[in-house]
Amino acid sequence: MYFKSTTVSGLFDSTQRHFIIPVYQRAYSWETEQLDVFLNDLKEQIQGGNNYFLGNILLETIIKDVEYEVIDGQQRLTTLMIFFRAMISVLASRQKTEEVDIDLQIKAYIYLKAGGNIKLRPVEYDRACFDAVIIDGKSGFEPATPSQVRIKKAKGHFIKELVKLPTDTLLKLFDKLERTDITAIELQNKKDSALMFELQNNRGKDLTNMERLKSYFMYQMYVYSPEEETNINIEYVSNVFKMIYLIINDLNTLTEDNVLNYHCQAYVKGYSYRKIEDIKEVLLASKDKIKWIKDFINELHTSFTNIKKMERSNLSYLKDLRKLTIPGFVYPFVIKGYKYLGSDEESLNQLYHILEIVVFRYRLINSRADLISRLNEILGAFKGDLEKLRMNFKNKFNDAWYWGDFRIKQYLDGYMYNSRVLSYLLWKYENSIQNRGYHIGSVKITDEQIEHISPQTPTNGDAIESGYDTNADRKYEQPFLDEYLNCLGNLMLISPSHNASIGNDPFSDKVESYNDNPLLKQQAEIKTFVDPSTPFKWDMAAIDRRHVRIVDGFAVKKWDFDSINIGEPVLN
Template identity: 25%
Template sequence: MIFGDEQELPCHSAEQLLFWQKCVHEKLCFTLVNWETNLEKYGAFLYNDVCTHTDLPERMKPMADTHIKYNDHSINSAFKNHYIVPDYQREYVWKDEQVEQLLADLLDAYNTDSQKAYFLGTIVTYDSGSQFELIDGQQRLTTFFILLCAIKKIYIDHGEQTSVIENLIYSPTMNSEGDVINLYHLQLQYEDAGNCLELIEKGQERPNYITQSGERLFDAFKTIQDFLQEQFPQIADLKKFVVFLLNKTSFIRIETYDISDALKIFETINQRGKGLDPMDLLKNMVFRQVDRSKFKELNMNWKSITRSLEKIDEKPLRFLRYFIMANYDTSSEKDGILREDQIYTWLSNNNVQCHYQEAPFQFVQKMAQNVELYVKCRMPDDASEGNVHLKNIPLLAGKSYKLHLMLLLAASNMNSEAFAKFKSILESVVYYTVIDKIATNITERTFALWCRDVRNIITVEDLDCFVKNTIIPTVNDWKLDNKSNFLRLGLNSMQQYRIKFILGKITAYVDALKLGKTTVEDLTTYTETAVEIEHIMPQTCTDKELYGMDEEEFSVYINRLGNLTLLENTINRSIQNDVYANKATYYKQSKFYITSSISELVNLGQDTAINRTNSLLSSWSDWNKQAIEERQEMFYRLSEMIWELR
């Protein structure tokens, strides 16, 4: 038996497919040396050790009928066939780095020995009769198709004959009207992609409005074209490389006549995490459960998930992790935290929880509902109650902070009143993780544990019990050094954006109290760029003794929170590094009461909102170390009121 010839694999069951693929992958994918001379040897090995192995369990022994074939193909032979990438498959996602890596590998193999075959791996196809439907390998094959288009373009520019390349790109056929047309050997059936490939092949410009996948197709073409022109400035050298590319690069094409077999092989090849996204593996698992006639409907639901995540530039894997931890029991994982590299294994072992096998549409619908909630919480609008707290969290914890989204997904059963309150609670929880420097792994472990209870909360009463019995005790443990942590708080110990948020929240709270309110609606006024952090004791100070400090004390206290206040930049430009007595006059012009009242509180009547506010504040006629410490203490008391868990 010659391995390069088409052979049928006498295997039927999933176990046989697994065993066969293991042999193909482990024995063939690493035989890059002497590939051609070893074809017959490895073919014989596979036949003897797999197809006629007497020690195999009965369920894995060969069956009389067959469903699977394999072919060893060069690029030259592979592109004499027609391939389609159906719209339910993943769109073209390769970026410049993946394209460049493939090109670099090809060039390295060519420079090492242009007469030695170079193995590219396997592709999995479903043979529909007239064409091969790509199940695995579409990213590579699409890139090679674009590579052929780039070679054709360069050949044309140099007046070279292109017929050989063109015969690999398309072949003439007759349409329903009897007209002869060119049918591309690779057809992408997802949105806009087929049109983009045609434009690329014809050397036309990139359209103004195309999908993200279309952008990547054009990017790949430019990357390839630039690479070829840089590496082969002489057309004669490029032509030699093309000979190697077409005839010495090879891969195994696995062909099935049953779409379920193709999907199973895809899963088998990729389940060990060889660079594929568990989101794609999950999609494959779900599609395997439905009849082919339902693919289009299921694919529409799946695309609504992926496109929603794309719109907010969210990593699908992060959503998938949080979706699983929020909705299902992950206590079998260490600390209840599901790692990205364990997602596929967990899903494979937990159909009993997820029911994606017996109810795939319902499972995908649940994912879609969670994505909708995820997007709303990631990009909160002004309409939903409590969203101001969701807007505050990235201002406090940073734009990349997402851990709280896990709990928000788990809270999907809460009624609107409870959910609004839960958003406020989460801001407070995140605040204490920041102030008390709780490690991310501890926070994630805690949130994952909380998800189990949060899933069952519906009413405010349920939530209050959870806060009292679970959240408050946990946060109190975190807060053992909270006061001392806060009293050291400042620009020396925390990022400026966080300090500005804390100042903004306290300032807004005081302004609200002054108006007789107890809640802060929006912090936009306090965090915008027109509002600056003012150092009351100026950063540039020639006479530090004026503030009762030596050089060392000055370096510590200058950036303490107690020495900072928010001030409109129009006022700040006027005072610069003036002394406190002069600055105080300008502070009184500020619209922020906590700033305007630094040197003097305003009293109006008795038992008024402003007087009740004044009872929480202090003022200072002189500014020194003691004043800074007292003001920091005042901020601490206010912070405990603002972020109190109740």
């Protein structure tokens, strides 16, 4: 281990020295907030005479004085490179109109690229972007990953802020940064790297849980491995995390720590898992710690791989889950599902069907009762048997009452306006009635709204128009307000423009507009619920007929666990 106190200029000022960020490290992650802190700190420093200290960086020596892997400090080094590119670009633009006392070609040679030696090589999947945007200073590169977006955005942000400053201030900033102190700790092998990185973590560095876990496992390999196997075991951990980080950069909906949490809920402590200490507790209780770590990280890699598969899947019930918004408790079931069901899409879709019913009930009821503790036993028992899973959910939900069949019917019969599942339910109802023989082609309504067929009481004091169940004063009686106005039988999907055009119109005008422009079947079928003897009257009896059709004839059956026939083709 070698401690080298130097400056930013001293760190970079070599024609051969370059730094590589290994792919098992995380990609560039700084956002505008961190960039502003960096720049504001630098601005403060030029007001005084003290040297600025950028902190320690940990380097593993690959070739002495030539090639180093960055173990810790990759975010700061990458930001330095981006800042130097932004500064050089802004000053080069100034040189076109004023005299700027700085040799930018030499600065680019020192900090960006010396001949063919690029001074910093980021993780492999970001190098094309980094070379184009930072090393070559191009602006037309189209980023393909979140970290590439951040690299390009960081350069743009620095340029935007630097162009606001006078040239003499830019030169002072450049000089201050070059003379900024930095300590490079050079380590000779993976064993020393694992030990030092774990010590760094214990000093409270702001790392993700995945980074903390990686360094912890590498350190445990250092502690428990036989001397002759230490380096190879540490290398094993770094190689698996290398594969995991390649996947992380492709994820769009979940963070690395999200997936880690869901994996540990699936396999470590169920939903009671909270933090890395829970993993440490299980590891320390194991007899063969080396094997336990290897098994854990291989399973973790599999979970990341399967979450990536999930993100790219378009199975029908998975798309439904996305429309409902997938709560966190679903992902551990998905992780275990992929493990036991493999690539069997029919079985996976049946798993998603079961989970769609679970989530629909959860969203519909919106109870304060603790659902997660009731799911823990079901999650622990799930090993790919979908029929057992279906029955476990059915029995547990009915035993718990809160999300059981009786409670579902109770909620569907009650006040449904503003329900979190209302639009989803009505779209599913629309799909079901179109499948009964009336098909109007591809239907898409942007920002759909909920129409009260019997309109809500006008807020401007006007009376309710004709054709509705009102008293002699054209007002709703309290029983209607309590039981009918906001029930499913009186609620319908409609486009915003259509909704605005009819408002508090008489029912005769409304039903005519529904018939003239039947964008949805549920609009066209309204007339079928009306008593033929009073075709322009939308009363409680008509609402009852429609309500029974939607609730008893459709919703109760659709979101019943008995609607799933495991092993039969999935219909949606």
